[in-house]
Amino acid sequence: MLNRRRFLMSTAAAGAAGFAALHLSPAFAQDAPQIQIFVPAAPGGGWDQTARTMDQVLRSEKLISGSQITNVGGAGGTVGLPQFISQWNGKGNSLMVAGMVMVGAIIANKSANNLTEVTPIARLTGEFEALVVPAASPFKTAADFVAALKADPTKVPVAGGSAGGSDHILFGLIAKTAGVPAANLSYVPFAGGGEALSALLGNQVAAGISGFGEFSEQVKAGALRLLAISADKRQEGIDAPTLKEVGIDVELFNWRGVFAPPGVSDADKAAMITLVETMAKSDAWATECKNRNWTQILLTGDDYAKFLAEDTTRIEAILKDLGLA
Amino acid sequence: METLGHLAHGFSVAFTPVNLMWCLIGTTLGTAIGVLPGLGPALTIALLLPITYQVAPEASFILFAGIYYGAMYGGSTTSILLNTPGESATIVTALEGNRMARSGRGGAALATSAIGSFVAGTLGTLGVAFLAPVVVKFALSFGPAEYFSLMVLAFITVSAVLGSSSVRGLTSLFVGFVIGMIGVDLQTGQPRFTFGMSQLLDGVDVIVVAVGLFAVGETLYMASRRYAGKDEIVPLRGSLYMTAAEWARSWKAWLRGALLGFPIGALPAGGAEIPTFLSYAIEKKLSNHKEEFGTVGAIEGVAGPEAANNASAAGVLVPMLTLGLPTSATAAIMLSAFQSYGINPGPMLFMTQANLVWGLIASLFIANIILVILNLPLIGLWVRLLKIPAPQLYAGILVFATVGTYGISQSPTDLVILYLLGGAGFLMRRFDFPTAPVIIGMILWPLAEAQFRRAMTISNGDWSVFYKHPLSLTLLTLAFIGLVGPHIWAYVERRRRRGPEHVPGDA
Numbered sequence: 001m002l003n004r005r006r007f008l009m010s011t012a013a014a015g016a017a018g019f020a021a022l023h024l025s026p027a028f029a030q031d032a033p034q035i036q037i038f039v040p041a042a043p044g045g046g047w048d049q050t051a052r053t054m055d056q057v058l059r060s061e062k063l064i065s066g067s068q069i070t071n072v073g074g075a076g077g078t079v080g081l082p083q084f085i086s087q088w089n090g091k092g093n094s095l096m097v098a099g100m101v102m103v104g105a106i107i108a109n110k111s112a113n114n115l116t117e118v119t120p121i122a123r124l125t126g127e128f129e130a131l132v133v134p135a136a137s138p139f140k141t142a143a144d145f146v147a148a149l150k151a152d153p154t155k156v157p158v159a160g161g162s163a164g165g166s167d168h169i170l171f172g173l174i175a176k177t178a179g180v181p182a183a184n185l186s187y188v189p190f191a192g193g194g195e196a197l198s199a200l201l202g203n204q205v206a207a208g209i210s211g212f213g214e215f216s217e218q219v220k221a222g223a224l225r226l227l228a229i230s231a232d233k234r235q236e237g238i239d240a241p242t243l244k245e246v247g248i249d250v251e252l253f254n255w256r257g258v259f260a261p262p263g264v265s266d267a268d269k270a271a272m273i274t275l276v277e278t279m280a281k282s283d284a285w286a287t288e289c290k291n292r293n294w295t296q297i298l299l300t301g302d303d304y305a306k307f308l309a310e311d312t313t314r315i316e317a318i319l320k321d322l323g324l325a
Numbered sequence: 326m327e328t329l330g331h332l333a334h335g336f337s338v339a340f341t342p343v344n345l346m347w348c349l350i351g352t353t354l355g356t357a358i359g360v361l362p363g364l365g366p367a368l369t370i371a372l373l374l375p376i377t378y379q380v381a382p383e384a385s386f387i388l389f390a391g392i393y394y395g396a397m398y399g400g401s402t403t404s405i406l407l408n409t410p411g412e413s414a415t416i417v418t419a420l421e422g423n424r425m426a427r428s429g430r431g432g433a434a435l436a437t438s439a440i441g442s443f444v445a446g447t448l449g450t451l452g453v454a455f456l457a458p459v460v461v462k463f464a465l466s467f468g469p470a471e472y473f474s475l476m477v478l479a480f481i482t483v484s485a486v487l488g489s490s491s492v493r494g495l496t497s498l499f500v501g502f503v504i505g506m507i508g509v510d511l512q513t514g515q516p517r518f519t520f521g522m523s524q525l526l527d528g529v530d531v532i533v534v535a536v537g538l539f540a541v542g543e544t545l546y547m548a549s550r551r552y553a554g555k556d557e558i559v560p561l562r563g564s565l566y567m568t569a570a571e572w573a574r575s576w577k578a579w580l581r582g583a584l585l586g587f588p589i590g591a592l593p594a595g596g597a598e599i600p601t602f603l604s605y606a607i608e609k610k611l612s613n614h615k616e617e618f619g620t621v622g623a624i625e626g627v628a629g630p631e632a633a634n635n636a637s638a639a640g641v642l643v644p645m646l647t648l649g650l651p652t653s654a655t656a657a658i659m660l661s662a663f664q665s666y667g668i669n670p671g672p673m674l675f676m677t678q679a680n681l682v683w684g685l686i687a688s689l690f691i692a693n694i695i696l697v698i699l700n701l702p703l704i705g706l707w708v709r710l711l712k713i714p715a716p717q718l719y720a721g722i723l724v725f726a727t728v729g730t731y732g733i734s735q736s737p738t739d740l741v742i743l744y745l746l747g748g749a750g751f752l753m754r755r756f757d758f759p760t761a762p763v764i765i766g767m768i769l770w771p772l773a774e775a776q777f778r779r780a781m782t783i784s785n786g787d788w789s790v791f792y793k794h795p796l797s798l799t800l801l802t803l804a805f806i807g808l809v810g811p812h813i814w815a816y817v818e819r820r821r822r823r824g825p826e827h828v829p830g831d832a
Contacts, residue, residue, distance in 0.1 A: 079526070198593035
């Protein structure tokens, strides 16, 4: 049964949604700070869910009294980023959610701003990718797939997300490692995970690459066969080798993290890192990550900045090979 | 009848007082956001996602389903009364619905859309309950080649709405193609027609175009004619609801609309727009009152597309519940709500979450009943809007259109686009170019292009995929018959009537 406060909270949220595209969490009178979270994407996607889950966990752990989430969507985050840089400059209690998709979008869209202009706080989660084939496919192992790709890449159409996204990037990296020229690949981009999945289930394509969570239920049901995952090591409960194990030296997480605006003080930056780190180590966060198939890959401050630089270089190189940058 | 047992169990879940309350809140909220342009069901459900931390899964899905169906009902209200569609699925409703409202039959247009939504929504929900496993098999047999052929068929069919002059109609259609191409090309990741503006990289929202061309363009046109002619809007003529003749014209259109909407909605790349176009074109072809289309407004042209749009909303739930495939923005967000309960939607959902799935289906039936009860009395209130004198009414429409467009993505760029298109809409109206083909072009072109290129990528450049797949060949044949059939028919008719000695070239 519902108790009264829960009911009031939810109807308050319902009311708020009718008036504005902002979600104001109910604030409780406490000493903990209020924070603002900037999401450079429309409500509902991965970054938005990250922000809303952070809000939920930070409040339940009493680390903040509430948060305000602002969504400015468009073009893989490159519409929101300039706004975060110019209008949120120096705001110490603010965070922006971003990730690997934005790195790719900045390069592909030749965006004027990039992530070196904001302050890296923490890399939080990642979703590793999966290489799958329809159950009826002749490919039994990742080696079969790579062999066919080497023989004639044009005969192996692979479905995934939009051109230049993480799925396409992983396909490019696999091909590059196998010595297949990226320009010859037959990549079939779909707008949403659902459409790519239906192309696989309908045997329209030879294989599919996308976030593991997109395929996990179909793999469990036996409709798709999982050939390999792009994680760094074997995952508990997943009966498939990593790409590295099958001789393809590629590791890829579609990572998501948070950034502070440019121009924040060192004290504010340190406080934000502590806040996010405390959250990431809480049980509530661990539970949420498990429910959503997010792998925790926490990396903070300077280590995060170093990782970001390396990943940008890697993505830029592969996008060039794929003819997208 | 295993399904009936499940359904009965579903009703026992949905009929608890708490769940009925969520259904009522959902449908009311859904109707409200449907009426408000700019706030669609996807955005609303996304904003309400945090509710999943507070209530049981059944309750939140019943709420979301209510919002989803409610928005489909509410969206038609503004289309009919103000020519301002709030959702892309109700754009076609504006074509005849607004004509009817101006000629004093706004009440009938609203009634046929509410009752048609009820009929089609109920049929669609029955389809979800009983036919889901069959329909999903059919849906999966659609590959890129089949989709492309379906688009060809759609192009041929909707040529019926091009208007009296095919040159003007085709011009509008091609303008639509160009608008549809704006943004990053999905296949190559390259920007097209964006002029270096990052705000255009995601393309132009079809609602912005529809509201700009229909509402803003029309308002400017009315303002320019203010002193040239009389007021065009007749507040109300005849009965508030439908007359017997209007019932007779509506019910077949509802059934045809539902039959088109449900299967196309269930296709992973089907969507709600295409069945509304097809339904409109078919109703126009079959109607005995063709002279009413585009003049005083034909009720079939409202009844069919409205039914198609609600049946397709039910169709979208088929791949979502049977396979875990989100095929619309709203379905994608509902799926992410499943995940926050730790439920992974997939092929096993019907078995592992029977309570939830059947409770949801049962609540859809209840939502439909609540919605029709909620919407019919509102009609009396809505038609009073039309009694507002024209200058104030049109000023209000302009404000409404502006606020709604800003609401979609809080983007000032969208407002600029809205008014540029409003100006274009005015000129098109002034020089008698139809505006509906622009919308049809911008929706169909990107789909047709993407599916064509996917089909060609998969086949490695081999054209035969389009005629070697039986389903694709069937669709193309239908399209061909649709293209040449009427001409041959007309020729045969002429020969028969006039005999062999008729003057050649007399057409």
